[in-house]
Amino acid sequence: MTQEQLNTLGKTLWGIADSLRGSMNADDFRDYMLSFLFLRYLSDNYEETAAAELGADYPVFGDENKRTPLAVWYDDNGNDINKVIISYVDHTGKEKSIVLNKDDESNWTSDNDDIHVNRATGVIIIPADKLKAGKSVDAIISIETSTISGSLSATPSVEATKEGGISITPAPDLMEFEKLMRRKMHYVLKPNYLWSHIAEQARVQNIELLKTLNKAFKYIENESFDSNFQGLFSEINLESEKLGKDYHSRNKKLSTIIQEIADGIAEFNTDSDTLGDAYEYLIGQFAAGSGKKAGEFYTPQPMSTILSRIVTLDSQDPTLGKRDKLNKVLDFACGSGSLLLNVRQQMGKNGIGKLYGQENNITTYNLARMNMLLHGVKDTEFDIYHGDTLKNEWHILNERNPAKKTVFDAIVANPPFSLRWKPVDTTSDDFRFKGYGVAPKSAADFAFLLHGFHYLADNGTMAIILPHGVLFRGGAEERIRTKLLKDGHIDTVIGLPANLFYSTGIPVCILVLKKCKKSDDVLFINASHKDNFKPGKRQNELEAKHIDKIIDTYQNRSEEARYSQRVSMDKIEEHGFNLNITRYISTAEAEKQIDLEKVHQQLVEIEEKAQSAKAKHNEFLKELGLATLP
Structure with a gap:
């Protein structure tokens, strides 16, 4: 798909979102829209792989048949079960199993005299006195629908099934197929939870649509993946009155939304990269249209590209170009994950070992996990943690033994600017801040910086976006800045223009840090001049030529009047370790000669x-x- 087609797809989806959300808050509607796009991606990939694996056995039929091919295949190979195994725990605590077979006349027979089998329907009743202690009601098991009721619950679920000690083992063909898909795709989707099935329900406004969506989301969270994706859709309230006052009106609204999305993207080639890029486009549009607060979770692509291109270059000698491999990459305030994905894009799919991210906002945390999967990152290739970075609750980062400390080859971050935080008396003993000091309560900027820097590998590079205040503010921040400079850890200071972000209009800077750097000076780049960005009505923009100039200057450590300057530590010390860029690079234009x-x-x-x-x-x-x- 060309960039023009991708832009058209993004605008089409945004148009759908803008027209359908009505009076609903943009942030709320975003969660529905992006979740449906995510489901579409999982389904398309799954069906494409299933078709390739099943080959000639994959059903093919015309448009008149509205069922999904996988549903037909499941019926032919799974629901028409000839043999099934029921496992349960009996009243003595022993594990028992029942083997049922379907004879030539399609009647069910059992090898266990303790149970009652309806030979025609395959409904089995295990008497209560034969079940696990504490069960007082018979367990009624339906082979045809794979449900269990009675002693478990009125509306059985997977959790209840496991809790009751009873499980239904599918037909061997289905088991092998799903094992294969789990190896290939790292996840499994049942036919009724595929986007194509749900879109068809939406087209005919099936009254069961809302129930199907609820089941699909729960299945994806709890069963689709080997990894734990619990709470992935926790912010999607399908019972919300924002969708409608009653079940029928909510079902109708969801039918309209899903049908519009299905129709809107039907004409586009929606491979994984395309849907991933469309997802990123929508995140950006929602961030731009939702006000400053919503923009905090999204780093605009130009800034994201600058950071990712910097950290992927050789740390000691950037002129050598891009590194061959980054084993671990961290973004400790990852938002929707766009920075991590940009690093992956720079390195290529095989150039990254694993991506690590942390996010405190639950909604954004879920967006990040979906974003990873939507861009083809397998669940084993990333680890996103929900928690407060400053409290350092993530177990992999909370290792106090230096020999066991996790380190990262590249660290990128765009943390909240000047966040108020609550350090306590013991914070000064925190291994992340010890030796540097504690950032003031009024601004956690250096707390975030020191957190990331602690986990940087000796040959790694860290690039972090911060407000300009970190360059010159006094007090505790001055002491931290001075220590970093004296130890030779601040490599480059890049000044950017104002109005680049959705969340703030202030000018910002990028600090590049290294544990071991080759040069003994600091490179200053002033990219805030009007010649170095494209002015806009609401947002200023860094174009490709502006980004290339920044990266080329950083890579070659080149100097240019009123743009870049290498400054010795002696001179920086003369200025009291103040890093205000205008102290070292004059922005005044020379008077015109007359x-x-x-x-x-x-x-x-x-x-x-x-x-x-x-x-x-x-x-x-x-x-x-x-x-x-x-």
């Missing part, structure tokens, strides 16, 4: 023309009998 001789000649010519014009004018005045000009 050629006095040329200007004099121009004035003489103007005077001659004036005299000639006056003479002609006086001739006319004389003819009219009027007084002439002196």
